Amino acid sequence: MVHRSQITTLTQFIIQRQSEYPHAKGAMTRLLNDIATAAKIVNREINAAGLVDILGTVGKENIQGETQKKLDVFANDMFITALKGGGECCAIASEENEKVISFSNEFSELGKYVVAMDPLDGSSNIEANVSIGTIFSIYRRVTEAGGGRQEDLLQPGIHLAAAGYIIYGSSTMLVYTTGKGVNGFTLDPSVGIFCLSHPDMKFPTHANIYSINEGNYIFFPEGVKKYIKYCQENDSETFRPYTSRYIGSLVADFHRNLIKGGIFLYPGTTKNPDGKLRLLYECNPIAYIAEQAGGKASTGFKRILEIEPKTLHQRAPFFVGPKHMVQKVEAFMMESQGNE
Ligand code: AHM
Ligand code: MG
Numbered sequence: 248m249v250h251r252s253q254i255t256t257l258t259q260f261i262i263q264r265q266s267e268y269p270h271a272k273g274a275m276t277r278l279l280n281d282i283a284t285a286a287k288i289v290n291r292e293i294n295a296a297g298l299v300d301i302l303g304t305v306g307k308e309n310i311q312g313e314t315q316k317k318l319d320v321f322a323n324d325m326f327i328t329a330l331k332g333g334g335e336c337c338a339i340a341s342e343e344n345e346k347v348i349s350f351s352n353e354f355s356e357l358g359k360y361v362v363a364m365d366p367l368d369g370s371s372n373i374e375a376n377v378s379i380g381t382i383f384s385i386y387r388r389v390t391e392a393g394g395g396r397q398e399d400l401l402q403p404g405i406h407l408a409a410a411g412y413i414i415y416g417s418s419t420m421l422v423y424t425t426g427k428g429v430n431g432f433t434l435d436p437s438v439g440i441f442c443l444s445h446p447d448m449k450f451p452t453h454a455n456i457y458s459i460n461e462g463n464y465i466f467f468p469e470g471v472k473k474y475i476k477y478c479q480e481n482d483s484e485t486f487r488p489y490t491s492r493y494i495g496s497l498v499a500d501f502h503r504n505l506i507k508g509g510i511f512l513y514p515g516t517t518k519n520p521d522g523k524l525r526l527l528y529e530c531n532p533i534a535y536i537a538e539q540a541g542g543k544a545s546t547g548f549k550r551i552l553e554i555e556p557k558t559l560h561q562r563a564p565f566f567v568g569p570k571h572m573v574q575k576v577e578a579f580m581m582e583s584q585g586n587e
Contacts, residue, residue, distance in 0.1 A: 257283055257421065257432045257441035267427065274335045275385070275409060275425065278360055281333035282326070282383055283421060283441055286413040289322045289367070289381065290434065293415045296373065310345040310560060311525075318373055319343060322366035322381065336360050337388055338395025340559050342368075342528040347559065351394030360408065361386050361399040365528035368412075369496025378416035380498025384532040385409040400527065400559065404552030410532035412498045422448065422502070424539040429505075448505060449541045450569040455486035456509025457572075458493045458500045466516035470547065470580035474512075477575065497524065501533050501567065505540055510568030512576065514547065521562040526554060530565045543573040547580035 255263075261276045268275075296318060305317050323343040330336040331350050337358040339348045342365040350358065362385055369379040385408045388399040411423025419434040421441050431445030457478045464472065478489040492509065494500050500511050515522045524530050534544030534551035544551040544567040554563060566576050 254440075255443040257443070260430065260432070260443055264425065264427070274359060277333055278330075278335040278362075278385060279409070279411075279423065281329045281335070282362075282411075285326045285329035286381060286419075286421060287434065287439055288325050288329075289318075290413070290415055290419045292318060292321055293373075293379070297376070309343045311342065319367045319370045326362075326364055326366050326381070326383075330362055334358055336362050336385075336395075337393075338362075338399055339364065340397075340400040340527060341366060342525060342560070345560075347395065347397045347400055349394030349396060358395075359388055361388050361395045363400055363527045363531075365525070368498050368529065369494075372494070372496050377494060378414055378496055378499035380415060380496065380502075381413040382498060382529055382532050383411055384527065384535070397559065401556045403555050404531035404535055407531065407535045407552070410535040412502070412532065412536070414498050414502050416499060416502075420444070420502070422505075422536065424536050426535075426539065429536055429540045445506075450505060450537075451508040452569075453486060454504075454508030454510070454569045454572060455489045456492050456504055456507060457489045457512065458491070458504060458509060459512040459514075460493060460495070461491070463516055466518055467514055468516075468547070468580065469583035470576070471512065471514045473579045473583060474576045477579070497529055497533065501537075504568055505537075505542075508569060510566065510572040510576065513565045515564040519562070520564075522564040524562060524565045526551070526556055526561050526563045527559060530563045530567075533565075533567055537567045541570065542568055543570045545573050545577055547577055548584075 261279055265271045265276055305320055335358045337350050338361045340363045365382040368382050386402050387408050388395050390396050390399055409425040413421045420431050422431040429448040431448055432441035433444040434441050480487050513522050513524050530551050537544045546564045566573050
């Protein structure tokens with residue numbers, strides 16, 4: 248229950264932070280508020296999903312060739328509507344749409360930001376009542392005028408203006424960064440307000456979790472196999488053997504690892520050398536948050552945020568977590584590189 252004298256709401260927090268950006272005119276504040284509003288509506292639908300006829304599929308496939316769930320479609324529409332109506336965003340790239348959605352009405356094309364999003368990540372978990380999430384990235388447009396274009400979205404992660412995720416879990420949280428630390432807000436459902444609950448989030452120094460879909464083991468690169476072995480060895484000084492935890496919902500796996508200390512791995516495989524996760528919608532925003540929380544994100548060989556994207560839906564091998572853990576897996580990858 249919120250007691251107004253003790254809390255900082257998301258809106259208050261963003262406005263306070265705005266004073267740190269002397270030239271800011273409030274556009275980012277409004278944009279983040281639009282995202283938070285859409286998140287609350289999506290959250291309501293997710294909570295009601297067991298009760299209404301919204302679970303299940305709509306019988307279509309998205310651009311990735313996966314079956315779209317009804318809630319995916321709902322979440323996608325909701326974020327697009329909120330961002331279009333808000334006027335601060337001139338284009339969106341979504342995991343659910345093949346092409347950039349450009350807003351070219353007089354109102355929205357003035358927006359100086361573009362948003363890349365995975366509206367409902369981990370959606371294969373919906374029926375099982377497992378935590379799912381929304382992931383968003385915000386860039387400043389690079390084109391001059393009119394509706395936003397693909398080139399506005401094909402920017403490397405180092406140019407992110409902000410990124411965040413919403414986790415629809417046992418409570419609903421919004422976690423975001425604008426490049427000055429990471430802050431987490433928990434939704435108080437009784438009043439529908441996100442309240443600051445996790446200020447200045449950092450990976451803990453005691454980290455002993457590894458998260459990977461080990462079912463793919465035989466397809467993993469040698470370096471990853473060696474790293475898994477390393478995680479399972481006994482060494483109390485480095486808190487090994489680590490604990491294995493894997494939900495299969497990136498937001499939920501990453502969020503747990505951020506709070507409790509752990510590394511998440513989705514490597515390339517012999518079948519899919521670039522792995523599964525999408526650079527724009529999943530890897531970059533989570534990498535930006537991880538770095539802001541004192542961690543690291545890598546393909547095993549290269550910093551995720553420095554990859555120059557070529558296409559909207561491209562994928563990347565993804566290792567993210569506390570610095571020392573990611574450095575360790577990178578060392579195994581480098582060492583094994585010549586032997587494969
Ligand atoms: P989605 O965007 O279609 O939901 O897929 C992404 C999800 C991530 O949330 C998760 O980390 C990963 O897929 C799990 O993949 P797998 O089932 O291969 O382990
Ligand atoms: Mg996804």
